[in-house]
Amino acid sequence: MKSYVCAIDLGTTAIKAALVDKHGRIIALTSHPSPRVSPGDGSFNPDAYFRRVCKTLRGLLAGMSGHAFRVEAVSISSQRSTTLLLDSRSRPVSPALSWQGIDCAAAANIFYCKFGTERFQKITGLPPSPIYSAAKIAHLATCPDRLSKAVRIVTLHDWILTCLGVPELLTDHSNASATGLYDIRRRVWSNDIINSLGLDAKMMPEIVPAGTPAGRVSAETAKQTGLPEGTPIITGAGDQQCAAMGAGGMEGDCILSSGTSAALMLPLSKRPSRSPRGFLLLAHAPHKQYMLEGFMSTFGSCVVWAAKSLKVRGAVGLEKLALISTPDSKIIFLPFLAGSGSPDHNPSARGIFAGLDLTASVSGLARAVFTGLACETNRIMDSLRKNVPVKRLIIVGGGAGSSLFPELVADLSGLSVIIPEKTETALLGAAALAWAGIHNKDIEAILRKNVYETSRNIIPSNDTRNIKALYSEYLKTLSALYPPSERKII
Template identity: 30%
Template sequence: MLPKDYVGFKLTGEVKTDVNDASGTSLFDVRKRSWSEEIISELKLELSIFPEVLESPEIRGELDREVARELGLKPGIPVVAGAGDQGAAGVGAGATVEGVLSVNVGTSGVVFTSSDAYRFDPLGRLHAFCHAAPSKWHLMGVMLAAGGSLRWFRDALCQPEKVVASLIGDDPYNVMMREAERAPVGSEGLIFLPYLSGERTPHADPYARGVFFGLSLKHGKEHMIRAVLEGVAFGLRNSLELMIELGIKPKDVRILGGGSRSPLWRKIISDVFGLKVYLLEVDEGSSYGAAILASVGAGAYKTVEGAVDEIIKTRDPVEPDRDTHRKYLEYYRIYNRLYQDLKDDFKDLAKII
């Protein structure tokens, strides 16, 4: 039983799950949106022990009378099946139309898009799940240290920025961003590999590690900060390119997460992707998406897509600069080669440590 489904069980007494969360169990036929009888049989398990699977906005049950009394709520309130965290976040970002991407720059980085048909990466570099919007699927790429890379740099190398921020009543990240703005596009040839925790998409490599490549006497802290921002954007672009390989035609990007608060980072991502980037009016991601699913289940809206069209608002669009995009693609080619050149060395290094 998945965590949210245990909560649903305690609220309703019903043991059920949803297609989005079930997609991550390795026991689910994502194409057919049902448990995989073949896998379950191979594992010598009984299909009968698995819960009923619902579409995410479907009602799993009603609020139990005793539970309602304890919570101070009315009994019989419908409880919706819900979705996994990223499935709900995709709804909350408005990524329910094929080609509309959501990019979540939190500690990790997630690139997410809806798909009208079941698509999957045979090499497993992208996750293919049932979407929380019925009759759709989604593709998702995950990098392990997006905002986490910037946080590491702040904590390891930006004590002066922390002091300045405390003196002027500002956030250290804002001080760092002002520094990064002084560095040019491409950080004067400094490239950062954001593999501080290994990497998932596209490498699935626990041995990969962070690298500053091209460091020279001309580089200062402003170049290093900007290189971190650009390196994360390059890592996110890896997921975008895999989606394009699978037939997705990207339209635009909805950005959320802590990293989205930086206008500079939004601009870098727009220029690296070559796509328009929108900031969301409400940056609540998963919880906002869960509320939208509940509104559909309760009958306030007929479809998830209809609810998204009416509820989700964007602002502060950023247009990519064509010349900057071309320049970033030159750096991006080197960025990709660096991993290929170093992947064996990462493994050798792990043996020594």
């Protein structure tokens, strides 16, 4: 009988589940949309979310009817920083709060200023932001009725584990490190931050390494999901950490995970002496390892906006239009349609086309969008490369489907660009944790056995003068509009 593990991806827009073999091959996959998140506070119904998880698992296993196989274990890749308040029975006392919620921004800023932004970043490795659990709690402190009912505070990952059958509230270091409540140097909950929010560290879940056996699927959950009762449950990790592992990313790699927004991740075997300003220093899923992470506020959303504005069909249509333009086009696009991300974190930054003249064409505008995204990707990588050497770039997500974007980034960075054959990297990372947990093996040993097939390997071209000249103009335009002295570098 064939053996697989079940990997679950607790996404913001979709919930996915897959059966994965010991070589990292996806045998079956299904997905369903995540429940709607309310704009503003980012709240959603956690019970509705778990029901959708159950529906996704039932669909996955129903699709395998007639096949003889064994589910060896289940593990999770989870959106990070999404926060739940629980009672003494681990039941939610209020809606879950998505990391996307921004209503907490004002209260969060007051907390960060009072606590000290430098002090906060020194402890957590994170630049102040409204996305963290700390920000949500700071906002809830202004509504004491809601916070007073809470006995425990957890992330979505932790609560879903209990729903599956884990008897105790547990989290892993990668999820804990994205809450804004975690001491990245000591790898424990920060009493200083938690107490400053009027809470006690006893309210937080126990932190264990990702890939730790945590419990078994309960009889009730087995009925709801179709998973066999008693299936081992293995602690998972944050979605970006899982994506980095699933892409085969090791130390020396930079992984670009691109979707609506984008993250650039650098796995590290040791904690750097200081966290670069404007970047997140997080715990990685492999035990006692770390990950530097940069962020682009808009990536795929720029492509969607441009395609709609230029009246072409999606990313494919926009790229076809862009390829009509000549490579020496001098139009510049700053891709800040929702502010800038790392390293500046300027919410006031706005997108702009520059360098237009009477020869400008619609195809030139389309090409400028891809070029602008490549320039901004390279600018963030340049900041990271000042602190950590990078040998190659791995692109997963929407950017991997483009032929133009990876070539532009390769030419700008001088790095080889790898496009993996496998696209569901977060699920593959969670699967590796499941295999590691049931075999009591180091995660990296599991990852080394996986089959990482490359779809494309792009090397820099011999003539990069045009793109590098355009990059120079890109930086000049950025500096003129947003002088370094005025950027909100935190």
